[in-house]
Amino acid sequence: MSSSTSTAPPRPSFLNDAGVRAFFYQAAVFVAVTGLLYYLVSNTITNMSQRNMSAGFDFLDVSAGFNIAFTLIPYREGDSYLRVFQVGIANTLLVAVIGIVFATIIGLIVGLARLSTNWLIGTLARWYIEVLRNTPLLLQIIAWYFGVFNLLPRPRESIDWGGLFFLNNRGFYMPGPVPQEGFGWTLAALLVAVLGAVGIVMWSNRRRRATGRIFPGGTAATALIILLPLAVFYASGAPLAWDWPALRGFNFVGGLSVPPAFCALVVALSIYTSCFIAEIVRAGIQSVAHGQTEAARALGVKPSRTMRFIILPQAMRVIIPPLISQYLNLTKNSSLAIAIGFPDLVSVWMNTSLNQSGRAIPIVAMTMAFYCVVSLAVSGLLNLYNRRMQLTER
Template structure:
């Protein structure tokens, strides 16, 4: 009887099934790894990482960090990571801002704005991202004027078929102090924002924390900058011969990739924002209107904070998708991680297993970090029952 009761115990059975599943998974992984290593040894191939110190011997057109042709494969991996993260961060910022605007436009009472926003979402999100990247690259940025006929935007940016050119900052002695003042100003702005929220909860009196924070972040570093005699120079791009020299430039492939990723992802973010706002009861808006709260403050302080509880979970997926979709840059020749590492480095070194493993590990780590950060924020804003 005791043995039968032990066998029929639900907890015991659950532990047994989990142990069997775990053992099966470990056995399968061990078989695949050992079989792969044996097959590679038979063919004289190596699965080690000793090639990382070997000179890559090829050039990379666009690098965010210093790189030379004689640098190692490990440096190539770092360059690919830096380029991929640059595209992902800029794309996330632009996609979030554009998605918020389009999502609010989808709820506009103006028929024209609402219709344009709806067609924007429906057309672009139902077009393959790869086609959009190719269209922006070959149909827009490659058709820009030649360098001698560049399009000047505001006197600080020039566009042509070889990319976008900006003035590059050149820090001078004392600029570290300005950066320190900026860090202190940001910390003070955050402290003011926290204090203003606590004050609003306790007394019901609002404080212009946004304006004060902006004044701190913009004013304090500026005063320090002027007091130190403007310790920052600028290297302006100038047309020399058939192209610009000096300054900072980005290739057309980068511009096309960022624009396509931002616009495509913004369509999904817009629908997430729209759904989140519509999940908040209309009575919240009516109550705010009855109390005389301005529509802008109603949206900012009443509707959006509640909608964020619905927006954040699916927003995580869109940020992860944008980061992983940046690998489509290989179609237009932008040197992201997949292009310089999974393509060029793999073909030259022949080390498929370690290169694929390192690439998968990078995307996995980035995805976990983004998920952890946004999930932590989501837990902080969740309603807690008492």
């Protein structure tokens, strides 16, 4: 009986070990990056000390001393720089949220029109996309502001919609709600209705997947959101008054007023971003195999339900990732409001506040941190939804 002996392969030398080399390279890169950051920070501190400049945040409690034309939250001229920062954040988020809603709606409509078999509708949608997305956004903002909203009639010749809404070259005016005592019950009912609507939609989707039977969850959810708060509102005595806009002298007083710069900014951002969203929607729908539509047609499924329950759910797996980028781009592009004087974060914080206080480093750092936090939050929420929409293997 013969026996064979096996010898272990020779161990590589210490210098030729892959793990050792990887650790050495990573340590070298870490040391180099740390040294570079230390040099930049120390050099900046030295230069600022030579110029008697401070990088602290103690200026946030100092009175800003300037007025802001449009504020979503209460602000007075003597408020602190921290309040100015909060006003800029609120205005920026308002523009971003409204712009995202309008851009999504317009983009979905134009994207579906792009796929229309009607030659006229398809051609108009294609030219809408090609012309607007190939024009710089800054020029579109300026064109809407100076070429449209600044050329509207004066307040005395305002465009009137039923005596409730007025549009002129000084802005858009509408009735303003004034909550009375007891209105909190209506808000609580609205919150309950929204939570109930979400539950109805989730239940109807699970029921459809399990049994194949369709329950009008969207209709029921919409009815719940509308009817329950209305019932509570009238049961509590309709605790809501209205402040109506009225022409006094050369301008309107009362109600809610939106400046022309805000209107121009929202319109330009919505239209420009909708072009990219429309192409994303078109590509997502075309990524779904045409056999899905033919199979639904063979089973007698209505075209509207085919699009809603078969095509769009599958297309969303392709649409969501690039859609996240467009939402983030719209939020960051709102900083172009400084070109037409709308008081967003960049205008009131990076421009006016920086010029007055001279605290460039903390102001720039706070502005960058805000946009970074907003981008990460939007990206995180949509990524959660994206993971729920992805196919799971069994």
